Amino acid sequence: MAFLRYAMFLCLVSMVFCQENMDVEFDLLPRPLIIEYPETRFKNMTEELLMQCTSWRVAVESNNLGPWITIPTECADYVEEYMSGRAYDFDLQTVSKEARVYAKSLELGDDGMDAWVFDVDETLLSNLPYYSDHGFGLEVFDCAQFDRWVVEGVAPVIKPSLKLYEEVSSLGFKIMLLTGRSEDKRNATATNLINAGIDEWDKLILRSESDQGKSAVAFKSEKRKEITDEGYRIIGNYGDQWSDLVGTSVASRSFKLSNPMYHIP
Amino acid sequence: MAFLRYAMFLCLVSMVFCQENMDVEFDLLPRPLIIEYPETRFKNMTEELLMQCTSWRVAVESNNLGPWITIPTECADYVEEYMSGRAYDFDLQTVSKEARVYAKSLELGDDGMDAWVFDVDETLLSNLPYYSDHGFGLEVFDCAQFDRWVVEGVAPVIKPSLKLYEEVSSLGFKIMLLTGRSEDKRNATATNLINAGIDEWDKLILRSESDQGKSAVAFKSEKRKEITDEGYRIIGNYGDQWSDLVGTSVASRSFKLSNPMYHIP
Numbered sequence: 356m357a358f359l360r361y362a363m364f365l366c367l368v369s370m371v372f373c374q375e376n377m378d379v380e381f382d383l384l385p386r387p388l389i390i391e392y393p394e395t396r397f398k399n400m401t402e403e404l405l406m407q408c409t410s411w412r413v414a415v416e417s418n419n420l421g422p423w424i425t426i427p428t429e430c431a432d433y434v435e436e437y438m439s440g441r442a443y444d445f446d447l448q449t450v451s452k453e454a455r456v457y458a459k460s461l462e463l464g465d466d467g468m469d470a471w472v473f474d475v476d477e478t479l480l481s482n483l484p485y486y487s488d489h490g491f492g493l494e495v496f497d498c499a500q501f502d503r504w505v506v507e508g509v510a511p512v513i514k515p516s517l518k519l520y521e522e523v524s525s526l527g528f529k530i531m532l533l534t535g536r537s538e539d540k541r542n543a544t545a546t547n548l549i550n551a552g553i554d555e556w557d558k559l560i561l562r563s564e565s566d567q568g569k570s571a572v573a574f575k576s577e578k579r580k581e582i583t584d585e586g587y588r589i590i591g592n593y594g595d596q597w598s599d600l601v602g603t604s605v606a607s608r609s610f611k612l613s614n615p616m617y618h619i620p
Numbered sequence: 621m622a623f624l625r626y627a628m629f630l631c632l633v634s635m636v637f638c639q640e641n642m643d644v645e646f647d648l649l650p651r652p653l654i655i656e657y658p659e660t661r662f663k664n665m666t667e668e669l670l671m672q673c674t675s676w677r678v679a680v681e682s683n684n685l686g687p688w689i690t691i692p693t694e695c696a697d698y699v700e701e702y703m704s705g706r707a708y709d710f711d712l713q714t715v716s717k718e719a720r721v722y723a724k725s726l727e728l729g730d731d732g733m734d735a736w737v738f739d740v741d742e743t744l745l746s747n748l749p750y751y752s753d754h755g756f757g758l759e760v761f762d763c764a765q766f767d768r769w770v771v772e773g774v775a776p777v778i779k780p781s782l783k784l785y786e787e788v789s790s791l792g793f794k795i796m797l798l799t800g801r802s803e804d805k806r807n808a809t810a811t812n813l814i815n816a817g818i819d820e821w822d823k824l825i826l827r828s829e830s831d832q833g834k835s836a837v838a839f840k841s842e843k844r845k846e847i848t849d850e851g852y853r854i855i856g857n858y859g860d861q862w863s864d865l866v867g868t869s870v871a872s873r874s875f876k877l878s879n880p881m882y883h884i885p
Binding site: 404409412414417419421442445446529610613 | 669672675676678679682683685707710714718721722724730876
């Protein structure tokens, strides 16, 4: 029975696909039939769930959500497929391209005080190898485990961000790396960045002892203020969290990279 | 020949769908097969284009794009299907729900000075009937034509926004309607709002003669400053354009409603 059905199926497939030029009016279903089946993304999700999780992701990206601890359970497969498939990379490229167009459109001052701020995690370096072992944001963040990953210093570079970094460096922007990582990760972070191709910067700012306990918005706003107090103009800011970008002493223009895995307030 | 193929197809379909409980291992393709075919959304787009236009839309919603005049030509079908289908409404509901949770979580002052700001177009009132006749953002915006639509005063309410309006009104927030429409549209706008169920407000602020030519960010920042100078605290702000929300005198929390049809700087 199974063989018969298999044979009939193959027969049908060959007829459907091989006889496009015959005298056929066989449009019971929209054509082409199987070619449009979304094979690469979200293949096991209902339309309803796909819509729901996309809506949640857009709400994350447009800063509409309050603090959240983990991704919605029902969106676990969605986030995994988004991060592992081409869509995440596509989104990163879209933002990188826009930021490069912006950077190139500007006329820099002669004083060398035009600065571009970059966040590190999920901005220049990808922790996807770590998060793929931890449910892509479905597990509650474990600081100790994540720290062990950070000190390994093997996070791969995010290529569209590397491209922007190279562009703004060559244009003459001062590079300010501003990360929520703590000061004791300086060596691991610097080594990781250099190995990943981010090999020069003007400042690498991490959380010192006195910054512990501050929100990311407060910490990063303070550090941006210190940068501008030194006379720099923050022309661009590039980060995956809204807390990298908002607050005070904000950049002339900020770019939000996609990250549906975690939220830092 | 066509009849034979038709018969074989029906035969196959009935076998595939009616014999789930038989001794079958027939998983050549992921199951269920046709049920998951995305019938309602984006059915004529390739995966590549779907990814590209979704990426563009997310970039719009996360404020990553510079000024744009019309939607990308290749995304015309995408935007039409998004706006006409369930996804747009789903997204509006997601934001409305989040805003209502936020509003209800707050303890209002006793002085009656807690305010909630609403934009009008694509926030409280929908111009979808107009834009559906004008390519959903594919045509360059025509001020005179749009004005004729506005004075008709028949724009339908956006239901999830009405729900939020009712919620924040009943909680005791002062309602501030802040729109880029010009002062000569006051009567048409007020009548339209009342007929749509938005029947009370504390201020309806439109562009006066002296506001003409100002960017939306500048105009709305100034008007928010006037509101806060009167002693009000702007607790929430609800709009479909980033220019409704950013600038100075911003709300404690802002909510960005989806709008991939047009951009107001």
